[in-house]
Amino acid sequence: MKIDNLILSQRFCGPPKTGNGGFTAGILVEAAGTETAEIRLLNPTPVETSITVESEKGLRGIIYDDTKKVLATLKSITDEDFSKYKxxxxxxxxxxxxxxxxxxxxxxxxxxxxxxxxxxxxxxxxxxxxxxxxxxxxxxxxxxxxxxxxxxxxxxxxxxxxxxxxxxxxxxxxxxxxxxxxxxxxxxxxxxxxxxxxxxxxxxxxxxxxxxxxxxxxxxxxxxxxxxxxxxxxxxxxxxxxxxxxxxxxxxxx
The missing domain is CATH 3.10.129.10 (Hotdog Thioesterase)
Known part of the structure; x- marks a missing residue:
């Protein structure tokens, strides 16, 4: 399990005080190193505040704050798990x-x-x-x-x-x-x-x-x-x- 501590810059906000949801999801994707994934955003991720990103290469990831409150989770999925869309x-x-x-x-x-x-x-x-x-x-x-x-x-x-x-x-x-x-x-x-x-x-x-x-x-x-x-x-x-x-x-x- 890889652990990274980081601060999400306000530049990457959605609402002014919290991260853009897609960008936050993408931070987990980058950490896990997966091409196809499902991310759940459970709580807003604050900007300019220390957060922790835990990831297991190609499999899963999680973001939580300094109180251990889970903010977002990622699980890797396969192409077969992702529907074909018109x-x-x-x-x-x-x-x-x-x-x-x-x-x-x-x-x-x-x-x-x-x-x-x-x-x-x-x-x-x-x-x-x-x-x-x-x-x-x-x-x-x-x-x-x-x-x-x-x-x-x-x-x-x-x-x-x-x-x-x-x-x-x-x-x-x-x-x-x-x-x-x-x-x-x-x-x-x-x-x-x-x-x-x-x-x-x-x-x-x-x-x-x-x-x-x-x-x-x-x-x-x-x-x-x-x-x-x-x-x-x-x-x-x-x-x-x-x-x-x-x-x-x-x-x-x-």
């Missing part, structure tokens, strides 16, 4: 850029400083993934799409995007598809996905998301990352989002 038709790059300009988060956003999707984050600071409503396709409810140009601040030494940022990109777009027809505050509860091919910084990608199921307080969604030119699938995830019963409104103040 994929939408991917728009051309110019169309994806146009769709991004209709991002609903430009007008209403619960966390406008989110590292992944916050419109108040500048280039080379936030990932600035903005998905807007895409043309309707049969079988894809609340389909959304957007352009993503990853920069060197989320890169590993070899120029590929780090896993935590990839999982961040697989997070937020799904949340907007979940509540596109009735916006409300929701948070990521569980995400299971796989990285097929790592994106490269400085190249264009199209991120798409759609809703699979709506329940009372829960929403199941899909998010996928495609290479913009070849429209090749790079990564995909299924996620469960929940409307929290008791939300601390102080965690919306930057």
């Amino acid at each position: 994929l939408p038709e991917v728009p051309d790059l110019d169309e994806a850029k146009t769709i991004s300009s209709f991002y609903p988060g430009f007008t209403t956003h619960p966390f406008p400083t989110c590292f992944v999707c916050g419109p108040k984050r500048e280039v080379n600071d936030g990932m600035r993934i903005f998905v807007g409503p895409a043309s309707e396709q049969i079988g894809f409810e609340n389909l959304m799409a957007g352009h993503w140009l990853p920069d060197e601040t989320v890169a590993t030494q070899d120029g590929f995007v780090r896993d935590a940022a990839i999982w961040g990109a697989l997070d937020c777009p799904g949340g907007f598809s979940a509540v596109l027809d009735k916006p409300q505050l929701i948070v990521l509860s569980k995400i299971r996905g796989k990285i097929i091919e790592r994106p490269i910084t400085g190249e264009n990608y199209t991120v798409m998301s759609w809703r699979l199921q709506k329940m009372s307080r829960a929403f199941k969604v899909m998010t996928a990352i495609f290479k913009s030119d070849s429209k090749r699938l790079m990564a995909i995830a299924e996620a469960l989002w929940l409307a929290p019963r008791n939300w601390d409104s102080a965690n919306q103040e930057w």
